[in-house]
Amino acid sequence: MNIADIATEEFIQVDTDERLGKVRSIFERENPKGIVVTEGGAYAGILTERQLIQSHIADDAKVNVLARNNVPRVEREANIRDVARMLVEGGTKVAPVFEDGDLWGIVTEDEILDAVLDNLDVLTVEQIYTDSVVTLEEDDRLGKVINYLRENDISRLPVVNENGRLSGMVTTHDIAEFAVRTMERQHKGDRSGDTDRMLDLPVYDLMNSPVETIGREETVSAAVERMFDHNYAGLVVTPDDDETIVAGILTKTDVLRALTYTEEENMDVQITNIDLLETISREDIQEAITDVADKYQAMQVHHAHVRLTEHKERLRGTPLVYCQIRLRTNHGQVAGSGEGYGAETAFHVALDKLERNVLELKGIRADEQYEGQLLRKLNEL
Structure with a gap:
């Protein structure tokens, strides 16, 4: 399924010179998932309510100081699973839709979920x-x-x-x-x-x-x-x-994240705020998490989610990043988190914690198996 019939041409847009105070009023009045920002009629980015909440910028500042131009751009014929991944990894609920290089409309998470609703009962x-x-x-x-x-x-x-x-x-x-x-x-x-x-x-x-x-x-x-x-x-x-x-x-x-789950042989890894990656690739992350998961052979990983969050603190220009890794497995959820300067450092700190938790889970399962064997022997007496 693609999003050709899901995306919409109807959206709210403001110019980069508009004041943030007016944009706050638009969110209050219209409650949109996001607002398209334009400059001279051309697409310039997306502005979301969360950005306004998390910023300390005065209302008389202009929209261009907050507009995100790194929100993934979606082609109108894109596959719905790929678009779901783009929204999750881009940390956004709305994305611009382009056709032949021109802004055509937008697609929101609600429109995607409504389109697949009948399939979610599985x-x-x-x-x-x-x-x-x-x-x-x-x-x-x-x-x-x-x-x-x-x-x-x-x-x-x-x-x-x-x-x-x-x-x-x-x-x-x-x-x-x-x-x-x-x-x-x-x-x-x-x-x-x-x-x-x-x-x-x-x-x-x-x-x-x-x-x-x-x-x-x-x-x-x-x-x-x-x-x-x-x-x-x-x-x-x-x-x-x-x-x-x-x-x-x-x-x-x-x-949305569940829509991206696959049955491929390789582990499906999803990364939120993937734009923070600079010195490490998705393939490196996938390989590292697979190595940790393999330490517990009885655990089957259905999906891995890596969330990166950038803080304002910096060390010689490198931002402090918080990383959380969460595995959904046949034995429940296992997670690890940590922070460091730069996404790669933060990821490895979180990975170390994840490994300890995986090995602890392995130990718990081993203890449970031993207790089960002991109970069976006692019952045989």
């Missing part, structure tokens, strides 16, 4: 959700929320009460919406919403509640339909017998 939530999740407490402040979103390169955070039970959800869109309302009050002369007081707001006052959840045994198609019905980009995953316990998160990006 997958369960448990097969693709993320079980490593960052949570907030109800009395955490907005400043902490923003830092968590930025540091973990995520768009939503579950909120738990004093008993550790799920009580709400806060997203980048919630923060953007609140910021726009606050700025409107300031423009009218109401100083009650100044920046310091905004950042001191407890998350309880901002979060959405109740929270939509999904059980681990439910189908991915049911999960996506629920996201569409409520206009959510993600759901909290819970054990099937308790909807108040946070077991993980399932996002539309997780589902």
Whole structure:
């Protein structure tokens, strides 16, 4: 399947000279996945809501200081699996679509997921959700929320009460919406919403509640339909017998990533923010992860995901990079993370942690097998 009939010619565009304040208002009013940025009528990049949330740039700055021109460009006849990979690895929910070298339109993750929805009932939530999740407490402040979103390169955070039970959800869109309302009050002369007081707001006052959840045994198609019905980009995953316990998160990006899974002999490795790679290639990463996985012969790796996140800190011009490696295997998920200056260093730190976790899993499985053999012998007495 290609995206010729999926992409759309309808999209919002702004010029590079437009003020960021106006763009914030567009996101608040229209809630687009992204905005196409043009210069003199020609394509110049994409601007997303997450970029606005994660930046500290004033509203009177121009759009060109934030527009991303490294978002993958998609050909109108491209294969849907390849486009899904481009969106995930490019860390974007929208990409420009070109035809014969000219900007034709855009394609979004929602349009792709809607096109394949009927095929997603072969997958369960448990097969693709993320079980490593960052949570907030109800009395955490907005400043902490923003830092968590930025540091973990995520768009939503579950909120738990004093008993550790799920009580709400806060997203980048919630923060953007609140910021726009606050700025409107300031423009009218109401100083009650100044920046310091905004950042001191407890998350309880901002979060959405109740929270939509999904059980681990439910189908991915049911999960996506629920996201569409409520206009959510993600759901909290819970054990099937308790909807108040946070077991993980399932996002539309997780589902897109699943579309790229292959049955090829070589391990399928997906890299988020692949543009950070400079001194190491995808092939090097694939070979290194395969070597680690081979240390546990009983483990079959279905998919490997490498996420790279760049921090502002630098050492002699080289950025500090955080790397997380996550393997989805027939024995569950195994992960390793670490940071270093440059993507290659960060990857190898994370790889070392992954190897330790793989060997630990191997030891646990060996202990379980020994315990099983011992029990059988005891039963024979």
